[in-house]
Structures are given as structure tokens and as C-alpha cells.
Amino acid sequence: MSESIKVETCPQCGAPAARSANKCAYCEAEFIVTSIASLDGFDKTAINRYISHYKDRLKGEPDNSEINLAMGICYLDLGLYDLAAKFFSKAIEVVPDRADGYYYHALAAIKGRKPKLLTFPEVKKVEEYLNAAIQIDGSKATYYYLWLIIKHEFYVKNGLKINPPTVEDLIAQGSCRNYDKQEIAKMISRVPVTDEELLSVITR
Ligand SMILES: [Zn+2]
CATH class of the missing domain: 1.10.3450 (Hyaluronidase domain-like)
Incomplete structure (x- = not known):
């Protein structure tokens, strides 16, 4: 399973990003969100940008636990609980000791x-x-x-x-x-x- 973070452009501002970066050097957005707290201050449009970015990523790596968790967190923050639950299930199916997934x-x-x-x-x-x-x-x-x-x-x-x-x-x-x-x-x-x-x- 590949856990490397392969981002080439920031999902929020579109700035180019190093493959190894976790955060955008320009707008400071996290690439893979890890908590609902990290979405504080993000509006629906910004969250939807993450969702479409993660959708793309999941096409290539559907078993990436971090991205499944990030996707679930975005849906949770939008109040789409059933959808969120689907991604949390996947995140803990792949990595069963992911506490935040539970x-x-x-x-x-x-x-x-x-x-x-x-x-x-x-x-x-x-x-x-x-x-x-x-x-x-x-x-x-x-x-x-x-x-x-x-x-x-x-x-x-x-x-x-x-x-x-x-x-x-x-x-x-x-x-x-x-x-x-x-x-x-x-x-x-x-x-x-x-x-x-x-x-x-x-x-x-
Ligand atoms: Zn950015």
C-alpha cells in the first residue's frame, strides 16, 4: 500500500506543490485533512474542492486509508453522515488501528x-x-x-x-x-x- 502523498497542485488554490508536501506553500491549506477542526473556516465550496480532489485520488488508489478518512471528514463537515460513514468504514477496513477512523x-x-x-x-x-x-x-x-x-x-x-x-x-x-x-x-x-x-x- 502506498502512503506517499502525491499532490501536484493544491486542491484549494491550484498552486503547484512538491510531491512530498503535506501543506500548500502558498495558501497553507492541508492537502489531506486529518480532522474536522482542520476544516474550521472552510466554506462549502472549499470543502467541495477537497472532495473532488480526493475523488480523483481514490480512482487511482481506492485503498488509501488517509484519503478515505479525509473524504469522510469532508462529508461529515457537510452534514452528509451516511456518505461520511461509508468512507470511515473503508479507512478502518484498510488500517484497522486508525483511532480517528473509529x-x-x-x-x-x-x-x-x-x-x-x-x-x-x-x-x-x-x-x-x-x-x-x-x-x-x-x-x-x-x-x-x-x-x-x-x-x-x-x-x-x-x-x-x-x-x-x-x-x-x-x-x-x-x-x-x-x-x-x-x-x-x-x-x-x-x-x-x-x-x-x-x-x-x-x-x-
Ligand atoms: Zn494552496
């Missing part, structure tokens, strides 16, 4: 709905993805906080019994992991949460 899969599976309204099988799936992400990479507060949202907004609000990890466990775990303010803000923009107390824990 995290974004979980986020896509919520489909922008209030967690309270998910079905039990949907919640189990979201939790399975988040558990996988944390097993692979336990360093990110984002994973714990998305799980905390699910525990609080689905289990607590529906009056259901909570198996470990509990709300308290997840708050404690999340509080001592790497905190990415921009990613957390983007994550919350995809999951409607109105509980002020919960939000104050997550947004610190």
Missing part, C-alpha cells in the same frame, strides 16, 4: 441528532466505535467526551442503567487527556447538546 465513525453514526433520540442498537454501535478509538489511542479527551455525551444524553436522560465507564469515569478520564479546543467545538457542533452543566465540563 471516532469519526461514531460521530457520523449520531447523524446530527439529539443523542436522546437514538435507538439502543445505534447507541451500542457508537459506543463500540468509541471504545475501539480509546483502546487504540487513549490520549485524546475528545473520545472520552463524546462518550460522556452519549452516557449523559442517552442513558441518563432516558433513565437507563449505566454500565462502566460511568459518567464520573468519563469526566475523570477526559479531564487528564490531551484537550483540543477546536476539535471539541467542531464535535459539539455536530451533536446537539443543551445541558449547560455537561457543556461546561466538556468545553472547560
